[in-house]
Amino acid sequence: SETSAKDQAPPRLIIEDIAIDGGQIDFTDRRQSEPATISLRPLQLQVNNLSTLRGDKGPHSITANLGDGGILRWEGEFSFHPIESKGSFAIENVQAATAWKFIRDTVAIEQPTGTTSISADYRVSLSGTQPQAMLDKLTVVISGLSLNIEGGAAPFFEMSDARLTGGRLDLERQQVEIEKLAVAGGHARIIVDESGILNLNRIVRSSKNSVPAPSANATAGSAKPWTLNLAAFDLSGLAADYQDHSRTPGLNMGVGEIKMALKAQVETGGQTQAAVNDIGVDLSGFRASMWGDPEPEVQIQRIGLEGGAYDLQPNDFRMETVSVEGGAVDLKRLPDGAINLALMLAPPQKGAIARGTEDAAAEGHPFQFLAKTIALSGFQVKFSDLTVKPEAPIINLEDMAVALANVDGKSPMTFDTRFKVREGGGIKASGTVDPSGPSVESEVEVAELGLTAFQPYVSQAATIDIQSGTFSTRGKMRHGIKAAEAQTIYQGGFKLDNLRVTEKDGNETLVGWKSVQTDQLAMHLEPNRLDIGDLKVLNLIGKFIINKDQSINLTKVIKSGPTAKTAEAASAKASPADGNDAFPYRVGRIFLSDGEMEFADLSLFTPFGTKIHQLNGVVAGVSSVQHARAQIKLDGSVDRYGTANVDGEFDASDPQAFTNISVVFRNVEMSRLTPYSGTFAGRKIDS
Numbered sequence: 001s002e003t004s005a006k007d008q009a010p011p012r013l014i015i016e017d018i019a020i021d022g023g024q025i026d027f028t029d030r031r032q033s034e035p036a037t038i039s040l041r042p043l044q045l046q047v048n049n050l051s052t053l054r055g056d057k058g059p060h061s062i063t064a065n066l067g068d069g070g071i072l073r074w075e076g077e078f079s080f081h082p083i084e085s086k087g088s089f090a091i092e093n094v095q096a097a098t099a100w101k102f103i104r105d106t107v108a109i110e111q112p113t114g115t116t117s118i119s120a121d122y123r124v125s126l127s128g129t130q131p132q133a134m135l136d137k138l139t140v141v142i143s144g145l146s147l148n149i150e151g152g153a154a155p156f157f158e159m160s161d162a163r164l165t166g167g168r169l170d171l172e173r174q175q176v177e178i179e180k181l182a183v184a185g186g187h188a189r190i191i192v193d194e195s196g197i198l199n200l201n202r203i204v205r206s207s208k209n210s211v212p213a214p215s216a217n218a219t220a221g222s223a224k225p226w227t228l229n230l231a232a233f234d235l236s237g238l239a240a241d242y243q244d245h246s247r248t249p250g251l252n253m254g255v256g257e258i259k260m261a262l263k264a265q266v267e268t269g270g271q272t273q274a275a276v277n278d279i280g281v282d283l284s285g286f287r288a289s290m291w292g293d294p295e296p297e298v299q300i301q302r303i304g305l306e307g308g309a310y311d312l313q314p315n316d317f318r319m320e321t322v323s324v325e326g327g328a329v330d331l332k333r334l335p336d337g338a339i340n341l342a343l344m345l346a347p348p349q350k351g352a353i354a355r356g357t358e359d360a361a362a363e364g365h366p367f368q369f370l371a372k373t374i375a376l377s378g379f380q381v382k383f384s385d386l387t388v389k390p391e392a393p394i395i396n397l398e399d400m401a402v403a404l405a406n407v408d409g410k411s412p413m414t415f416d417t418r419f420k421v422r423e424g425g426g427i428k429a430s431g432t433v434d435p436s437g438p439s440v441e442s443e444v445e446v447a448e449l450g451l452t453a454f455q456p457y458v459s460q461a462a463t464i465d466i467q468s469g470t471f472s473t474r475g476k477m478r479h480g481i482k483a484a485e486a487q488t489i490y491q492g493g494f495k496l497d498n499l500r501v502t503e504k505d506g507n508e509t510l511v512g513w514k515s516v517q518t519d520q521l522a523m524h525l526e527p528n529r530l531d532i533g534d535l536k537v538l539n540l541i542g543k544f545i546i547n548k549d550q551s552i553n554l555t556k557v558i559k560s561g562p563t564a565k566t567a568e569a570a571s572a573k574a575s576p577a578d579g580n581d582a583f584p585y586r587v588g589r590i591f592l593s594d595g596e597m598e599f600a601d602l603s604l605f606t607p608f609g610t611k612i613h614q615l616n617g618v619v620a621g622v623s624s625v626q627h628a629r630a631q632i633k634l635d636g637s638v639d640r641y642g643t644a645n646v647d648g649e650f651d652a653s654d655p656q657a658f659t660n661i662s663v664v665f666r667n668v669e670m671s672r673l674t675p676y677s678g679t680f681a682g683r684k685i686d687s
Contacts, residue, residue, distance in 0.1 A: 010080050020045035025064075029102050036101035040064035040072065054081045070094035070115075082127030088137075090119035096145060108205050110152075114145030114159075120167070130172060138167025145186075149202055156199055160185025160237070174226045181230060185237040196246040225269025235260040249290045251344060256285020262308070272312065279308025279319075286327075290344060297340055301326030301378075319371045326378040333385040369408060376402040379419075388456040395453045396422035409435055415442075424450025424470065431477075439480030444490070446473045451499070462557045464510060469499035475521065487526035493519035503557060510557070513595075514539035520588070530585040540595035540615065550603045586623040592616055592634060599644070599663075610668060612636040612644045622652045632661060642668035 023043035029036045044063040057077040064072045076087015096114040100107075120138040125131070142162040148155040166179025191199040238258045244251040259282040266274045283303040287296040307320025332340040379400035382393040400419035407413050416430040427449070431442030451469035458466060475492015478484055500512040520533025545553040593616050600609030617634030634646040648661030 013080075015047065018045065018047035032102065032105050034101075034104070036104070037067075038098060038101075039067040041067065060087075066094060066098065068095040068098045070098070076122075082125065084123075084125045084127060086121075086123040088119070088121045090117070092117045092119075106205060108150045108202055110148045110150055112145065112147050115143050117141040117143075133169075133171040135167065135169040138164065138169065140164040140167070149199055152199070154189060155187070156189050156191075158187040159183065166231075174224050176226070176228045178228075178230045180232040180234065182234040183236070183238065186239070188238065188240045190240070190242045192244040192246050194245050225267050227268075228264070228266040230262075230264040233260070233262050233264065243291075245291070247343075247346070249292065249343065251288070252291050253288040254286070255283050256287075258283055274310075274312035276308075276310040279305065279310065281305040281308070288344060290340060295330065297330045297332075297344060299328045300324060315367050317367070317369045319369070320373065322371050322374045324374075324376040324379075327380070329379065329381040331381055331383045333383075333387060335386050335390075337387065371407040372405065374402075374404040374407055376400065381419075385456065388460060394456060398422050411436070421449060421453075423453040424448060425472075429477075434480075437480040439482075440477065441479075441481070442477045444473065444475055444477050444492070446471065448472055448497070451496075461559055463504040463559060464557050465502050465504055465506070467500040467502055467509075469501075470497045471495070472497070473521075486524035486529070488524070490523045491521065493517065493521050508543075509541055511540075511542035511554070513537055513541065528583045530583065532585075532587045533589075535587055535590045537590060537592045538594065540592055540597070543598045544600075545598075545609075546601040546603050548602050584624045586625070588620070590619040590622065592618070595636070597636070610638050610642075610644075610665065612638055615644075617646070624653045626653055627651060627658075628653065629658065638665060638668050640669075642666060 020043060022041075023045065024039060024041035025043060026037060026039045042065060044061075046061045048058040048060065057079045060074075060076060060078055062072065062074040066072060071090075071092045073090040073092070074087065076085055076089075078085040093115045094117070096112040096116065100109065100112055118138075118140050121136045123132070123134045123136075125133075140163070142159065145157070145159040145162075146155045147157045162181075162183045164178060164181050166177075168177040169175070189199075193199070236257075236259045240255045240258060242251075242253040260280065262276050262279045264274065264276045266272070281304065284301065286298070286300040286303060288298040289296040302323075302325045304323040304325070305319055305321070306323075308318065310317045329341070334340060377400075379397075379402075381397040381400060383395050383397070384390075384393045388394075397419045398421070400417070402417040403415065405414045412432050412434040414430075414432050418426065418428040420426045425446065425448045427447075428445040429442050431440065433440050448470040449472065451471055452466050455466050458464060471494065473492060473494040475490055475494075477488070477490045479488045481489075495515060495517040496513070497515050498512075499516070501510050502508060503510050515538040516535065518532050518535045520531075522531040523529070543553060547553065547556075595613075595615030597612045597615055598609070599612055601607065602609075613636060615634055615636035617632070619630060619632045619634075621628065621630040623630070628651070629649040630652045631649055632646060634644075636644040636646075638644050643666045645664045645666075646661060647664075649658070650661060651658040
């Protein structure tokens, strides 16, 4: 009623004018180990027409300088009946160190630098059953912020400028709206120590009297949820470094600049819901290396993400496009046989990061993702093997391009990749990968891959030099297919062109050919097997010399030593004698056409040598099957009128166990024999 309303009215009070000039207010918090104080001086207060009459309002203002150089301003109206106020306020250039003084015992942070400014329009009313408060045109500016953990070598976070504009807070509706939050410039440094603890975990000091946070169930209820709507977030010019000393060896990563744009909606109360949309990320100058290495193993010029969206409830992240442009990878096999990138990509074993994936799985809230398109372009990869060639890379891959579609880590996805080899050749592959298997089905094409690059590996086993040669293949590779006969199957054909091999530091050809090819190749791994149908050899050239001790020249170039002994031991463990061949093979027929061979037998009482040309024929039934005999039948010409015939059988799996080959020369002119023939009865052969 009107009477009760009058009873509730405050005592009658009318003040026409209040003015304070040069005042001072000091606030001190003695709970800190060092008392923290903030002073408002000089304080300027101007109040006009202040009264308790209903609806009576007047203009008021407060201006005060903070002791650290900041300024506090307020202008507005205030009424006692009802209790209402509206106006605007501004806090300008408040030093970060001022706030730090009041929390220094709670946080392990050195005295920070930076300033903060806040301004807004406001409206407050206590006239209804529920208090009403609203902020509008909220603006927050943070400049020159630098935070360093106590004892840190460098600040863990630096920020040049952060601006929140167009902010709005409605207490009655429990809504927060932000038109734009922009962060420009800065540097973040994240470090994991030897025990796996993040430097960020050391920011808040541990306290014995700390009160545990209420559980989600305790806070859930019928209370109206708060909502946050961020219309635009813009990040630019932020650099980031990451160091992990809990690994062996340590990991060092960094990004030269991070750019990001997104929109977000968050609702709290009961079960928190969050959705982030229109995510765009641009990373430039990415690098990663093992601790102590002078040059990064991985460098990427740009990583871009477009059309991203994240939903907290299903823990699901989706991306339209991920692009990786320009970069270099230094892939190395280390002296101990380990691969450097495998060491870098190994999951952490210590600390909170290692526990993160396990915790998510235990909570039944695993992370899900989908990238509709992932494209990599303009990459270079150099592969070095320090066990055989420490001074330079073995091979260099250039112009690498990879395209993936529908990548979610668990469903089949298509891929297409291609790259060039600086040492000669190119490689293409396309097909489907199913991570759930995992399994792969792919068309593979290798075109004219230069073989000279692999000389360091050949030198480990033989004293020969590869002077020239290219390898090509085209076929279909299947891996992890349950219905297949082996874990990995490759079917297709291959070519070895223009091979020329010489003895170490020599110029004369030991063996070579114009072409060796087949389109009937089938290679199986686990269990192992190699099948070749017809193999065609064109323009075979070489030397076949039987030395005085009846050794063959081709066997003398094979090295003996630890490597050979290891290979022999491995062969002995899986010898045909015990029925456990390590890699069974079979070649149906080998067709030789237009070959040329230098033949000499120096073990004879009268050494004999000649050159065979137009060598043609077939070798059939070459295999690793125990006691299986291969047949050989070759015909060739010697000089103008002579002929050479090779006919017989041999055990391809163990030639020493059985070899029965006859070599017959007919109508060979004695005068045209090579110097290997020596002399006959101490006289020169004229005819």
